[in-house]
Structures are given as structure tokens and as C-alpha cells.
Amino acid sequence: MNVLLIHNDNLPTILVEAFESSVKFNIGLSQMMQDGFSFDRTSHEFLEKHITSKQFDTIFIPYTLSNQNYLELSGVRLALHIRLTPEFRHTRVPIVFIGHESKEQIAKLTEFPSFLFTSGIFSTDKFEYDSYLKIYDWLINKWKSDGEMAELSPQDYEGFLNRISIDPPSNYLSHHSIDNELSLLRWSEYLKCDEDIPEVKLNIQTGLFFKYKKAKNPIQSQQPGSLFLIEGKAKVLLIDDEAQKGWEHLYRTLFKTSPSIDVQSLDIDFKLNPSSIIIEEAVKKVERYKPDVILLDLRLCDSDFYTNISIGELTGIKILEKAKEINRGIQVIITTASNKAVSFETVFTKGANGFILKNGDSDANSVINSIRYNVSNCIKRAKVLKTIYSSLDLSIKKWDAYNLPERNNITDIFHDKLWNVNLKIQVKDFLKNSFSTLENENLAERFTMSILLLYRTIEMINEYFIIESGDFRNNTIQYNFDIDNSRVPKINNNGINQNPSIGTTLSTKEKISAIYYKLNGKENQPLFDKINRLTTYRNKVAIHPSKRFKEESLEYLFDNDFQKFNKNLQEYFTAVFEFMNSLK
Amino acid sequence: MNEIILIEDRPGRQKQFLDNEQFDMLCKKSYLNMPQEEICRALINEVNSNNTSSLLRFSLVMIHRSSLNRNGLKAIEDLCNVQKMDLILFSGGLSQLIYAKEKYQSLSLNSKEFYNNHLISFLDKYSQEKTTSLLELVYQSNWKLELLMRYRLLNTKEMLEKDEIVKIILEEEMKQIEKITKISSDSVNSEINKIITSL
DSSP states (O other): OOEEEEEOSOSOHHHHHHOSSEEEOOOOHHHHTSTTOOHHHHHHHHHHHHHTTOOOSEEEEESOOOSSOGGGOHHHHHHHHHHHOGGGTOTTSOEEEESSSOHHHHHTTSSOGGGGGSTTEEEEOOOSHHHHHHHHHHHHHTSSOTTSOSSOOHHHHHHHHHHOOOOOOTTSOSHHHHHHHHHHHHHHHHTTOGGGOHHHHHHHHHOHHHHHHHHHSOOOOOOOOOOOOOOSOEEEEEEOTTGGGTHHHHHHHHTTTOTTEEEEEOOSOTTTSOHHHHHHHHHHHHHHHOOSEEEEOSOOSGGGGOTTOOGGGSHHHHHHHHHHHHOTTSEEEEEEEOOTTSOHHHHHHTTOOEEEEEOTTSOHHHHHHHHHHHHHHHHHHHHHHHHHHHHHHHHHHHHHHOOOOOOSOOOSTTOOTTHHHHHHHHHHHHHHHHHHHHHOTTSTTHHHHHHHHHHHHHHHHHHHHEEEESOGGGTOOEEEETTTOOBOOEEETTEEESSOOTTOOOOHHHHHHHHHHHHHSSOOHHHHHHHHHHHHHIIIIIISOOGGGGGGSHHHHHHHOHHHHHHHHHHHHHHHHHHHHHOO | OOOEEEEOSOHHHHHHHSOHHHHHHHHHOTTEEOOOHHHHHHHHHHHHTTOOGGGTTOSEEEEEGGGOOHHHHHHHHHHHHHHTOEEEEEETTOOSOEEEOSSSOEEEEEHHHHSOTTHHHHHHHHHTTOOSOTTHHHHGGGHHHHHHHHHHHHHHHHHHOOOHHHHHHHHHHHHHHHHHHOOOGGGHHHHHHHHHHHO
């Protein structure tokens, strides 16, 4: 009889001794108190050792393998390991449970009742070896039709999988946690760094739930991927409660061929701290580290897993909002496991700049490429937006504090005594909109549109400080300062003409130079040069776009010469901020 | 009165399994010590540094297994062994309930099974020294079913056993169960069937 008996000295000695192959499975206090103990892991290792290299026709197991708690019914769980682990090479073997109870009675006591009624599961309440010989004979010769192997057919096995149900352990608080762990392993395998996360690997390899999940949804095998280079110096901050479990290591591996990328993670005990402390620590870290990109998980503490929690209450969403308050230019990529409650659209309306779904069944190659695209793109964006936002924030604060004098002369029907109040609001609005336009990747010409809005702010300031009268068409135009009605000088590369003749027109850049000169009592050639280049861009590329100037457009430079693009864009914004903040 | 300590370092997790009313009730139990936040962390640090002196006065220690490192597990094991204390280890990652009473009585189970609706009544009974087995926490009044089923298997084993010494050991074990269950071997089958049918 080519069978195996698994027991724990809880069967009659005479019966155990009659079996040619029998093996004792004992989990007692000493195993239970070992660091890292898990029943599934111990079961896996036991079966791997005792059945993988053999080929038994039938396996006999008592319902329970404990001598101190019959209701443990650990034999049933062990049998499921045999059915669900292809590496053991016994997934289709008939299994006979031993016990005084009927399958119906055990079904009332085990957490896997339906398993008992799947094909290839038998039970016996006999304890004499002769009875087992008869069972074996029947199984080999009569269970299946002539010519069929005495094992589960593919259809039987499919039926078994459809019939059973195995829940994840309760430390997997939701489907989120399961996908989190599965994707960590798959992506690590892809990056060839899975050996560095032995706990996760072992957990997924040996856990009964993961074996069941794998059998139900087989994952296509994947080829290990190659590493890649992300250009540019950048700081990436990882905020993930599972960072230490392996995510930090995975991202470090991902960026290790890009030495100029510095990766840090928020080092805090997420499990022991409430949401408020995690947010507080995250804010401190963002302020201190000044990351370009944040890779942010949404569910970071136990309370994020409450079933009635709304998206806005999630710790990750609150950190996203705080990070954007610190600097809107920081790019935040949400990295979350699949969950119906968190939709793609919702996180983007909250200010996120990227979204990476941790899905245990996903194709690692496409996910890793998506991370690459997301991170590279966000680093580029952060380089542009972070600096501009810092200057913008500072300039707006100075602008808010600036006591803009009331306009003395109201010369048109569009303005009134509150012009100074309105101008302060309008300038702020245009600046903010100019920044928002820069951020908006849905706009094909977002950089040029942003420059037009930016340029409008200096035009508004010019209109406020300088009274324009007459008409340039009949050479009667003239310009006076509103402050004292004095003539506006014409300042350009040829020098200062304090008293230009009537009919002499002034360009926007000349007006700016004149206002600066009037309020500061001196010229500012570098500022004038910057404004000059901004005006040239505005006139040549933005207002009169043509193929001739295509290669000078910010959109073209962004794709083809990022350094020049960034230098030009920063200069255009700096010119406006410098001018605004020079007003006294 | 038996004093009990519950060491849970993840209050958020606790609140997932217990409602506010149950949690408040636990807090009010005079026999139960349930350290919170900083005190809880300090106590766990002590245990993980091999210092279990704060636990000496308790009859039952219930502790979140994942909060213990290798040292802590050893310290708890030594403590329970020497003091003959009862021990319950719970954790979200434990997939299979395991009960042992080799040197001392211990139960290892999933957090979800531990924080069940009968936890408070079990602790009440335990504090009043009215429990016999830690399994009562999980199986409540049906824990006797465990004894009967085990008794039935021991009986079969004993009947077929040829070694006289082993026979005596088995008989002794059966007698102990008979003492608790007060059921004769003739009525075991019918009693088991009755209980299972009632489930």
C-alpha cells in the first residue's frame, strides 16, 4: 500500500506501526513560543520535507493533530496545504480523514466545511489497518472509472477550487493589505531584489490564503526586468507604513542606477501611532527634507481601515494636502493598493500628480515602467514648479504687505476709487492662475498660456502707475506718472530721455523701467534685460506664434532642451516678481 | 480573585474588534490591568529587555504576540513556566488556534478570535476562578465537546494499546476528563452527538 499516514501519536500505536510510511506532525508549546512562528510556515516546511520527493497514492490524516485540543482540527488545514501546493506534487491525491466523527459533524466545527465535500476527500471512523487496506483497494480500483487515474481530474480540481473559500488572516485588514504584499513580492521579483524581503516571500509562499489565491488566479510568470536611469538630481520621499517591510528597499533598488536620486522614507512606527501624529511627523519631514517627489500610500494606520472612513479622512490624503500647502510644486504620487473607495479621479482632485496601483495580479513590467514614467515626469515638474512656487509664495506675501497708494487720477469708466484694492486682488489672482496653468498637464500650451497671464500682471501695474493720454495715431500720445503727474521718461539701451516729446510711444518694458526708476531713483539694467526677454517671448512666441519661432517656445524646449527651458521659465517669473517687489 | 493583564500595543486594532461599549466595560474591570499608550509601550520594552517583574502578580497574561521580540517571548515563556501562569498570545497573523498545557496553560490565536463577544464574560469567570480551561474563551460552553471528543479518541487508543505503561497513562488522562465532564464512557457518543446537533 503506497500511502502515507500523518499523525501525532494520537492514534492507536498498533495502527501507526502498521503503516510502512508514517510521519509525526507535532506543534507544541516550544514551537509556538519561537520567534516568527506560524502554523502555515511550519506545515509547509513539514510537508515539503516529507512528501515532495515521494509519490504517495493516498494520504491518511486524523482530523486533529493536537493531543490537547481536539477542536483544533489542524489535520484539515494540513490537508488543504497538500491540495493547494503544487510544489509538493500531491495536489490531486485522495485524502482520507480519520476520526470517530462524520464529515457532516466535522463540517459544523471547522472553518473549511465545504472542503470536506469536495472530490477526493474521504473519511473513516475505523482504527484497524485492515479497514484501511480495503479503503485503499477501493480508491485505487473502484473510485474512478476504468483507465482513469485514482486522483482528482482537472475538472475535479476546478470544482474543488470553486467550492472552497479561504479567508485571509485578520492582520490583512482589507483587500488593500493583501494586494500590497503581493505586489511588493512581484515587483521585487521583477527587480531581482526579492531575496532581500525573505519574510514577505516566505509569508506568501507558505500562507494558506496566498496559496488559495494563487490557485484561483494563477499569475503569469514574469521575466526579471532591467534597471534604468532617471536623469537629474532629485529627492524622493517614501511615506508608506510598509516601507520597512520592503517598499523602501524596492524603491532604492529601482533608483540605484540613478545615483543622483536620493531616497528617504518617513521613519516612524505607523502601527503604534495615531493618524494625527503620523501627519505631524510627515509634515516635519517634508519641511526638513524638501523632497521633489513624494511616493505616498493612503492608508497608513489602523484607523484608515475602519469601514466607514471617507476618502478625505484618510491619513495619506491629509498628508497630500499638507504637502501641497508647504509647496504646491512638490509632486505627490499616490501608491495604493486596489480599493473601490479610492478612485483615480478623487486623488487627483485632492492635488495628487500621479497614481500607481499596487495590484497583486498586475504585470510587473508595465507597472515598473509606469513608476519610471511617473517619477521621471514628476522630477522634471518639481524642478520647474518647486522653485517658482517658493518665489511666488514669497512675492505674494510681500505684495500683500505692500501699501499701494490710492490712484489720484481716475480717467476711465472701468475704474473707481477702489482701484488700488482691486489691483492687489487681481495681481494675486493672475499670479496664482499663472502657476495653476503651469501645473495643468491637460493644456497643450500650458507654459505659453502661463506666460501670457504672468505678463498681464505687469501690464496691470503699468496701467495703474502711468496715465496715458492722447492718441499715438495722431502723434498726441503722452505719459505721466499718477503719483505727481510728472512726465514719464523714456529709458532704454540708448539711455534716459527725461522729457520725451509728445507723440513718443513707450513700450511695456520702457514703462517698467520708468516706474522702477521713479520709485527707486536708479536704473536696474539686469531687471530691464530680463523684462526685455520676457516681452520678446510674449510678442514673438505667445502673441504671434509661427513656425519660425517654434524652437524657441517653452513647450518645444521642455521636450528638447530641459535645462534651457527651466532657465528661461524661471527668469520670466523672477523678472515679474522682482519688479512687483521693487514697488515702494 | 485572579488578576489579569491585557497588553495591547495597537489600540486602533482593538477598536476594530470591540465596540465602544465593550471597550468601556473592559476598562472598568477591577481585576483587569490594561495599560495604555506610553505605559503599555514602556511595559513591552521592559518585557523585551527580559524584565517581567511587573507581571508577577497576574494569573493570566494576555499579550499581542507581534509586540514581543525574541527576548520578550523567551522572558514570557520563562515567567509562565516558573510562576505557572496562564498565557494567551494573540495576533492578526496567527492563522491557526493552538492550545497547549504542557508546562503551563497557553493559547495562541488570531486577534479576531481573541476579541470575541464572549471575552468579557470569560474574563469575569476567570477572575472568579470559575474556569477550567482557556479554551472556554473560544468555545464557551461547548468547550466540553473538546474533552468528550478527545476522550473518545483516547478510549479507542487505550483499547488497542498493548503497552501496559502507555495504557495506564491513557487511563489516567481519561479519568481526569471524566472528573471534569462527569460523563461515563457509555454516554460519550450520545453526548457528543447531542452537542454537535445543537450547534
